[in-house]
Amino acid sequence: MSKVLVLMGGTSEEREISLNSGQNVCKALEQKGFQVEVLDLNKDNLNQIADIAPDVVFIALHGKNGEDGTVQGYLDLLGIPYTGSGVATSAICMNKIITKKLLSYEGLPTPDFIIMKKKTFDRAAFVVRSLVQKFGLPMVIKAATQGSSIGTYIVKKENEILPAIEAAFQYDQDVLIEKYIDGTLLTVSVLGNETPCVLPIIEITSSNEFYDYESKYTPGMCEHLIPARINENLQSAITRISEETYKSLACRGFARIDFMVDHKGQPYILEINTIPGLTDMSLVPDAARAVGISYEDLIERLVKLALEK
Numbered sequence: 001m002s003k004v005l006v007l008m009g010g011t012s013e014e015r016e017i018s019l020n021s022g023q024n025v026c027k028a029l030e031q032k033g034f035q036v037e038v039l040d041l042n043k044d045n046l047n048q049i050a051d052i053a054p055d056v057v058f059i060a061l062h063g064k065n066g067e068d069g070t071v072q073g074y075l076d077l078l079g080i081p082y083t084g085s086g087v088a089t090s091a092i093c094m095n096k097i098i099t100k101k102l103l104s105y106e107g108l109p110t111p112d113f114i115i116m117k118k119k120t121f122d123r124a125a126f127v128v129r130s131l132v133q134k135f136g137l138p139m140v141i142k143a144a145t146q147g148s149s150i151g152t153y154i155v156k157k158e159n160e161i162l163p164a165i166e167a168a169f170q171y172d173q174d175v176l177i178e179k180y181i182d183g184t185l186l187t188v189s190v191l192g193n194e195t196p197c198v199l200p201i202i203e204i205t206s207s208n209e210f211y212d213y214e215s216k217y218t219p220g221m222c223e224h225l226i227p228a229r230i231n232e233n234l235q236s237a238i239t240r241i242s243e244e245t246y247k248s249l250a251c252r253g254f255a256r257i258d259f260m261v262d263h264k265g266q267p268y269i270l271e272i273n274t275i276p277g278l279t280d281m282s283l284v285p286d287a288a289r290a291v292g293i294s295y296e297d298l299i300e301r302l303v304k305l306a307l308e309k
C-alpha cells in the first residue's frame with residue numbers, strides 16, 4: 001500500500017479552494033485504499049514532508065507556493081515524486097505573461113496583449129488613450145500570476161482603466177493588458193504524460209458578467225455544459241490545440257486550458273492551469289465523469305501518472 005501525502009491549504013489567495021480540493025482528494029485516496037497523510041503547508045512545517053516520507057505527494061495546492069513550481073522544486077530536492085507538472089512548467093504556467101510569450105512562439109493562438117511594469121508604469125492620460133486605441137473597450141487587465149479571477153478586471157469605460165491597472169499592481173509587479181474576446185468561454189481538461197488524452201470540452205456559462213470568483217465558487221452561479229455547443233470542426237481544432245499546448249509546455253499528469261472563442265469561431269487560449277480545482281463542483285472532475293472516469297478513478301490515475309518515469 002502506497003503512502004500518499006496530500007498537501008493542501010497553503011498560503012495563497014486560493015487557500016479555501018485548496019482546502020476543499022484537498023478534502024475531496026483525501027476521501028478519494030482513502031476509498032482507493034491508499035494510506036493517506038495530510039499537511040496544510042506553510043514555511044514552518046516544510047520539514048515534516050521528509051519526516052512523513054511518503055511514496056508520492058499529491059499536491060492539492062492552488063496558486064503561489066503550490067502551483068508555481070516552488071513546492072515541486074522542494075520535492076525534487078527530496079527525491080519524492082508528486083502529481084502534476086514539474087518545476088519549469090509549473091512556474092511558466094503560473095505566469096500568464098510568460099505563458100502567452102511561449103504560446104506566441106509556438107504559433108498557438110492567444111489574445112493580443114501588452115505588458116505593464118509597476119516600476120515604470122506611466123499614469124499619463126496619453127497612456128490610457130493609446131490603450132483604448134490599441135485594444136478598444138472593453139479591455140481585460142490581469143495580474144500576471146493570480147488565479148481564480150482574482151486580479152482580473154474587464155474594463156468597459158476609459159475612466160476605469162487606471163484604477164484597474166493600479167488594483168492589478170496590488171497583486172503583482174507585472175500586469176498584462178489583453179484584448180477582450182467577446183464570445184464563449186470553454187475549458188479543456190487534459191490527462192496524461194507523454195501521450196496525453198483530451199477530455200470532453202466544457203462550455204461555461206456564468207450568471208455574472210464574466211467567470212469571476214463568485215461565479216466560480218457559488219453553487220448555481222455557473223453552468224458546465226458538456227458537450228460544449230460548438231461544431232465538430234471547432235471541437236477538433238480546440239482538441240488539437242490543447243494537445244499541442246500541453247506537449248509544448250511539457251505538462252504532466254493533468255492540466256486545464258481555458259479558451260475564449262469569438263463569434264467568428266476563432267479560439268484563443270487564455271491560460272493553462274497546472275493544478276486545476278479538484279472540488280466537487282470543479283471542471284476537470286466533470287469532464288472526467290463525462291467519459292466514465294469517476295472522481296476516485298481520476299485521483300488514482302493522477303497518482304499513477306506521478307509514479308510513471
Ligand SMILES: Nc1ncnc2c1ncn2[C@@H]1O[C@H](COP(=O)(O)OP(=O)(O)O)[C@@H](O)[C@H]1O
Nearest residue numbers: 140146147148149150179180181210211258270
Ligand atoms: N481576453 C479575455 N476576453 C474575455 N474574457 C476574458 C479574457 N480573459 C479573461 N476573461 C474572463 O476572465 C476569466 C478569468 O481569466 P483567466 O485568464 O482564465 O484567469 P484566472 O482563471 O487565472 O483568473 C475567464 O474565465 C473569462 O471569463
Ligand SMILES: [Mg+2]
Nearest residue numbers: 148258270271
Ligand atoms: Mg481561468
